[in-house]
Amino acid sequence: xxxxxxxxxxxxxxxxxxxxxxxxxxxxxxxxxxxxxxxxxxxxxxxxxxxxxxxxxxxxxxxxxxxxxxxxxxxxxxxxxxxxxxxxxxxxxxxxxxxxxxxxxxxxxxxxxxxxxxxxxxxxxxxxxxxxxxxxxxxxxxxxxxxxxxxxxxxxxxxxxxxxxxxxxxxxxxxxxxxxxxxxxxxxxxxxxxxxxxxxxxxxxxxxxxxxxxxxxxxxxxxxxxxxxxxxxxxxxxxxxxxxxxxxxxxxxxxxxxxxxxxxxxxxxxxxxxxxxxxxxxxxxxxxxxxxxxxxxxxxxxxxxxxxxxxxxxxxxxxxxxxxxxxxxxxxxxxxxxxxxxxxxxxxxxxxxxxxxxxxxxxxxxxxxxxxxxxxxxxxxxxxxxxxxxxxxxxxxxxxxxxxxxxxxxxxxxxxxxxxxxxxxxxxxxxxxxxxxxxxxxxxxxxxxxxxxx
Numbered sequence: 001x002x003x004x005x006x007x008x009x010x011x012x013x014x015x016x017x018x019x020x021x022x023x024x025x026x027x028x029x030x031x032x033x034x035x036x037x038x039x040x041x042x043x044x045x046x047x048x049x050x051x052x053x054x055x056x057x058x059x060x061x062x063x064x065x066x067x068x069x070x071x072x073x074x075x076x077x078x079x080x081x082x083x084x085x086x087x088x089x090x091x092x093x094x095x096x097x098x099x100x101x102x103x104x105x106x107x108x109x110x111x112x113x114x115x116x117x118x119x120x121x122x123x124x125x126x127x128x129x130x131x132x133x134x135x136x137x138x139x140x141x142x143x144x145x146x147x148x149x150x151x152x153x154x155x156x157x158x159x160x161x162x163x164x165x166x167x168x169x170x171x172x173x174x175x176x177x178x179x180x181x182x183x184x185x186x187x188x189x190x191x192x193x194x195x196x197x198x199x200x201x202x203x204x205x206x207x208x209x210x211x212x213x214x215x216x217x218x219x220x221x222x223x224x225x226x227x228x229x230x231x232x233x234x235x236x237x238x239x240x241x242x243x244x245x246x247x248x249x250x251x252x253x254x255x256x257x258x259x260x261x262x263x264x265x266x267x268x269x270x271x272x273x274x275x276x277x278x279x280x281x282x283x284x285x286x287x288x289x290x291x292x293x294x295x296x297x298x299x300x301x302x303x304x305x306x307x308x309x310x311x312x313x314x315x316x317x318x319x320x321x322x323x324x325x326x327x328x329x330x331x332x333x334x335x336x337x338x339x340x341x342x343x344x345x346x347x348x349x350x351x352x353x354x355x356x357x358x359x360x361x362x363x364x365x366x367x368x369x370x371x372x373x374x375x376x377x378x379x380x381x382x383x384x385x386x387x388x389x390x391x392x393x394x395x396x397x398x399x400x401x402x403x404x405x406x407x408x409x410x411x412x413x414x415x416x417x418x419x420x421x422x423x424x425x426x427x428x429x430x431x432x433x434x435x436x437x438x439x440x441x442x443x444x445x446x447x448x449x450x451x452x453x454x
Contacts, residue, residue: 039197040131042187050184315432318346358370398427
């Protein structure tokens with residue numbers, strides 16, 4: 001038996017380590033980022049599976065488009081409130097609590113025997129309306145807290161942000177292996193995480209509101225940065241940002257229903273891939289994390305134009321490989337896995353490189369607003385238009401063949417299965433063709449001369 005004095009020493013050491021963990025700002029911000037993206041990862045890539053199973057396969061695009069629509073104004077409005085009246089960490093917590101409450105409401109609507117689409121969609125829209133501003137707010141809180149500790153944000157923030165992607169992936173795995181993917185339960189899971197994060201935000205360091213003279217509404221919402229459209233080079237860049245942004249939510253919305261749908265096709269039922277679509281898609285996020293490390297090398301060596309072209313061609317391959325892939329054969333699985341790996345290049349080489357380009361090419365006085373325009377064109381207009389356009393294509397080529405009354409023991413007959421598979425392949429090839437056209441036009445119209453760096 002240990003002497004009492006030794007027990008007291010051990011307890012003292014453990015208490016000291018616990019206090020260090022609770023006080024270390026980097027660890028606290030890492031927890032915040034982990035939960036921030038876990039809330040999203042709990043449903044973003046699997047929601048379409050539930051919606052398709054609930055009879056809303058023809059409306060999946062609306063759920064992803066609404067994220068783009070609310071991103072047109074909500075981040076700016078919430079940002080103004082956080083700047084002028086409510087400390088950012090409290091605003092962040094409040095937004096997460098409201099988003100979680102409405103997400104729980106969406107889950108409740110989805111649990112009903114007869115789902116009212118209007119009620120379900122309204123709750124979901126209100127939830128993402130409060131969640132989307134938190135993506136920027138969480139960065140603002142992190143930057144402020146690091147500066148308060150006299151820490152270098154450029155050096156300290158990236159390792160913290162990486163854990164956001166880790167949280168997204170782990171939430172995806174939980175949703176997959178806990179069998180939430182085909183159920184409204186994924187929204188309850190997201191809501192629980194949101195409540196935990198919302199309460200946690202109130203424990204973070206205070207972010208004082210601004211005491212500077214209030215900006216005009218146009219300045220606060222970053223509208224002055226739209227003057228950049230007067231410059232031909234920037235106008236072309238932003239237009240192509242929107243066109244490329246149209247691809248961003250397509251696979252988030254439809255890859256899950258596509259892969260899971262093989263369970264209802266004759267000759268493909270019961271495969272591991274079809275039963276674990278969310279886990280398979282999580283390879284995309286893993287690839288995204290790793291590909292971030294490649295960007296500095298490629299930008300220095302090839303410049304923004306070639307890096308953006310690489311991204312566009314990666315989207316062509318991303319969609320094309322989905323068009324020839326399936327979760328039930330060795331080659332089919334390899335095609336799907338290759339598509340997931342390529343996603344890292346497609347996403348990172350566009351989003352992060354484009355953001356860096358905007359930072360380099362704009363005047364410091366409107367740099368933050370210019371970043372807002374870039375996000376508005378990609379995650380706002382681009383994602384919203386792309387989601388609805390993709391839904392139209394899939395409705396015409398895939399959903400036209402879906403008639404549950406023709407299923408036998410939960411499986412479509414061979415003839416209908418072939419039509420559905422052909423429709424999916426044609427859809428992915430349409431998206432690949434669109435990306436290829438965008439790439440060719442970008443190579444022709446975007447003028448940029450790069451000086452290679454050693």
